[in-house]
Amino acid sequence: MTLTTNNLEVAPKVLSIHDVPANRRRGGDIRTLLSPATVGAKSGFLGTLTLRPGEFVSEHWHPYSEEFLYCVSGQVVARLDGEHTTLPAEHGVLIPIGTRHRIVNDGDETAFLVFHLSPLAPRPDLGHVDTEPLPQP
Secondary structure, three states, X not given: OOEEEOOEEEOOOOXXXXXXOOEOOOOOEEEEEEOHHHHOOOOXXXXXXXXXXXXXXXXXXXXXXXXXXXXXXXXXXXXXXXXXXXXEOOEEEEEOOOOOEEEXXXXXXXXXXXXXXXXXXXXXXXXXXXXXXXXXX
8 A cells, every 4th residue: 555645655664663673772672663764754753662670761851842651551650840740551641842751660560651752853863852861871
């Protein structure tokens, strides 16, 4: 199946989280699944986050994008501009543009989350601003 958009043909592409490498630079197992680089997305990107007990994603913020974060299983604590918010399984949170956030699994089971960011930053290197040292530089 091929879709036509603005006179360009775009073929839908199906990917598994096992098709993309894990990025552990900010902590946890982050996999950017549907993105400009993987499927030619133009408006945002979607990925997964797996945090084992005790793991975290270091604090950062997005100057251009809001982030939708949905906890599929397990539970995490999201620190949003210094306020702690528990995000249990089957719950989601909107992280507005410019909100500093850090995600921690302080429970005893692995947490699995899905995230989506939109709109895209003008360049990938402008998408995240780190505000604490990275666990895996």
